[in-house]
Amino acid sequence: MSDILDRILAVKKQEISATQTQKSLDKIHDEARAVPAPRDFLQAIRSRINQNHAAVIAEIKRASPSKGLLRGQTESQNVSGSGHVGNLSGRNPILEDFIPTDIAASYARNGAACLSVLTDEQFFMGNADFLRQARAACDLPVLRKDFMLDEYQVYEARAMGADCILLIVAAFFSPIFQHDSAINQGDSALERMHKLETIAQELGMAVLVEVHNADELDLALQLSTPLIGINNRNLKTFETTLDTTLQLVKHIPSGRIIVTESGIRTPADVEMMLSHCIHTFLIGETFMRAPDPGVALANLFTTNLA
Numbered sequence: 086m087s088d089i090l091d092r093i094l095a096v097k098k099q100e101i102s103a104t105q106t107q108k109s110l111d112k113i114h115d116e117a118r119a120v121p122a123p124r125d126f127l128q129a130i131r132s133r134i135n136q137n138h139a140a141v142i143a144e145i146k147r148a149s150p151s152k153g154l155l156r157g158q159t160e161s162q163n164v165s166g167s168g169h170v171g172n173l174s175g176r177n178p179i180l181e182d183f184i185p186t187d188i189a190a191s192y193a194r195n196g197a198a199c200l201s202v203l204t205d206e207q208f209f210m211g212n213a214d215f216l217r218q219a220r221a222a223c224d225l226p227v228l229r230k231d232f233m234l235d236e237y238q239v240y241e242a243r244a245m246g247a248d249c250i251l252l253i254v255a256a257f258f259s260p261i262f263q264h265d266s267a268i269n270q271g272d273s274a275l276e277r278m279h280k281l282e283t284i285a286q287e288l289g290m291a292v293l294v295e296v297h298n299a300d301e302l303d304l305a306l307q308l309s310t311p312l313i314g315i316n317n318r319n320l321k322t323f324e325t326t327l328d329t330t331l332q333l334v335k336h337i338p339s340g341r342i343i344v345t346e347s348g349i350r351t352p353a354d355v356e357m358m359l360s361h362c363i364h365t366f367l368i369g370e371t372f373m374r375a376p377d378p379g380v381a382l383a384n385l386f387t388t389n390l391a
């Protein structure tokens with residue numbers, strides 16, 4: 086039975102070819118060069134750390150395949166059809182409205198370094214418009230959180246306003262990339278990751294390369310980006326353990342910025358990471374389930390760096 090990452094990638098393959106027939110690579114290429122200049126994602130992280138604060142990449146994620154709906158309502162639940170539920174007192178906070186502009190502004194007010202916005206529609210109920218709206222509502226640089234396989238998606242990311250892309254190493258190790266020549270076009274995993282990184286950098290975007298084990302980390306360290314994400318959630322099984330970060334961090338040379346991703350919930354989790362000199366965090370669910378996501382961020386990060 087194929088795992089969840091393989092299922093997602095199979096859908097991505099269809100999406101990439103479908104969008105490309107609607108809009109050519111040349112056209113998206115032009116759009117990527119016509120949008121306003123990118124914001125400096127790396128600098129935003131570095132300057133928070135230089136000011137002795139943890140750098141938080143705060144995520145806007147409406148749902149996930151493992152947890153279902155995290156915030157807001159689905160179309161069928163939304164009786165009014167307006168996208169708003171009205172201000173009922175005493176309601177469950179997770180049924181608060183999902184309004185990307187409000188969430189982004191709250192994250193920015195409460196000290197986030199950057200945003201991450203899920204744009205995958207089918208598995209995460211995300212949308213490119215959520216990224217556009219969130220970015221327009223604040224000054225923070227924004228990561229397009231999606232499953233990248235093809236150069237088309239990198240241009241598409243910039244065209245929607247993204248300032249950073251995610252490269253998930255496991256995606257390039259997957260059977261769909263390894264065995265489907267329509268997708269790999271003869272490239273090895275490393276060659277394709279290099280190509281996507283180069284395009285992103287030419288467009289002025291940063292690259293967050295995500296790993297989950299030592300083999301993936303070997304490949305990630307061959308890229309030039311300093312941003313290494315360690316995902317505490319295994320995308321094949323969806324099991325989460327913060328130990329993943331603690332194990333892999335030992336193998337990362339100095340000079341890289343390590344981002345601990347997923348499953349961070351409590352002040353004790355944050356303290357534990359800080360005590361291992363990990364200063365950059367990517368957090369979604371904990372904030373999305375809170376009545377006000379930005380306030381939840383401020384409450385989780387109360388201490389300065391040592």
Ligand SMILES: O=P(O)(O)OC[C@@H](O)[C@@H](O)c1c[nH]c2ccccc12
Nearest residue numbers: 316346347348349367368369370371
């Ligand atoms: O909601 P969490 O457990 O705080 O996790 C956020 C982020 O790390 C997670 O959404 C994520 C990390 N890597 C990904 C790759 C694809 C989709 C989602 C992700």
